[in-house]
Amino acid sequence: MYGHVATLAESVIKGVEASGAIVKPYQIQETLSEEVLTKMHGGASLKPKYPLLTPDDLKEVDGVLFGCPTRYGRVAAQLSAFFDHTGGLWFTGGLVGKFVGMFTSAAGPHGGHESTALTSMPFFAHQGMVFVPLGYTHPYVSELNTVHGGAPWGASTVAASDGSRQPLPEELELAEFQGKSFATFVSTFVRGKHLATGEVAGTTPVAAAAAKEVPQQVDSQKDGYSVPPATATDTAGTAATTTTDKAPAPAGDTTGTTAADSAPPPTSAAGAPTTSPATGAAAAQQPKKRGFFARCCGGGNID
Template sequence: MSGKTPLVYVIYYSTFGHVEKMAHHVVKGVERSGVDVKLFRVAETLTEDILKKMKAIPKPSDVPVIKTEQLTEPDGFLFGLPTRFGTTPAQLKALFDSCGSLWLSGALYGKFAGTFFSTATQGGGQETTALSCVPFFVHQGIRYVPLGYKYPKINNNEVVHGGSPWGAGTLANPDGSRQPTELELEMAEIQGFEFGNLMKQIKK
């Protein structure tokens, strides 16, 4: 490796703001590790009319939409996603499905990726949502990086919280009324920090 400062892209999709909030804390963690980081959001596939009916939050104008060709630029990605019935939402899947040319050229081979996520409830599919991204990573030759148990508060059973060895997570409640807690946001920052440290080790 060249010794050049690694670059990480934090790429998220968020309907009601939970994953967006987590993404900002993931970015903080990556920054704290001393690694370059850029924040992107995934393009929306729903119409404005449907989003209004869903009471979705407005998309932030200061966070650019990721383009397929930009995925070749960083050394690693951290993808933030809400669950859709325990699996990848259509918006992120659309980004993945647009990567056929990158697969053909092997452009993403050897890069690294992790996931963080949001579900309505504890049993709402946090781990399966992360797992549903793995086939894309495998076919592209991207190496999946879990959080593991580096953050010991994953084991905290005194309070209800999201997150697992698969990555940081939050619980939104079925109506979206619950916001990420201090513990969940701390977990997101730790994930970003540890991912950044790994990128530094690899780029030595």
């Protein structure tokens, strides 16, 4: 409404771009009338710089960072109204497994920097989304000498009750950091998933064959969230990984493909690829393709 979140968003966008991922900026539909906005000394939201977000837009992306000013310690009604428009996505599982992060703005240092994200958790949980916090991954989150935004939940700024305070350079740096680390995290997961399952657009036999040649040993302790160097058989480029992967498969490379490899992965009713635990003799015969996927996610049982 007053531009603070929009300013943070520009830094978040820069950070996502710096990661090599594709970013698609949107604005949330304003719900207040011009008359009310004028009385509130706002109104920039009536002239959107970016396209208005529709629920369908979320189908195309692997992750979304919602920026929203706090209202009484939770998201503004405008974003809440958008959440309420996503019933169709909920019904079809359209957001299941997509990553989500948040950044915010509050008038005071204790006005909602944490609770705005915290109170959005029911929406993310019900949609099956995976929240990616900022944590204390940047020293500015722990900096105590000045009044500023930035919480383990996400980047933020302190706007003052009259909105007179603008985002500090450090707050913007943190927002950029969040954009980059979020996108790197999402890209790492998506690439790992593709490499492990051969699940690229169209899931061709070629993609399955490529997946078999993935090196199995990735040191997650050493590499953290970093993306491993691409191999000759890695068809999923980083730039495409935070949106629907349209990476083409290399022509003619079908070596080593078996009938089982050629089969596309099972899909859920919503069309989302699913994985199921292999059992018995079939499991014993299956090549171990999931090393990177499991390790980058902490070695959990994610099959």
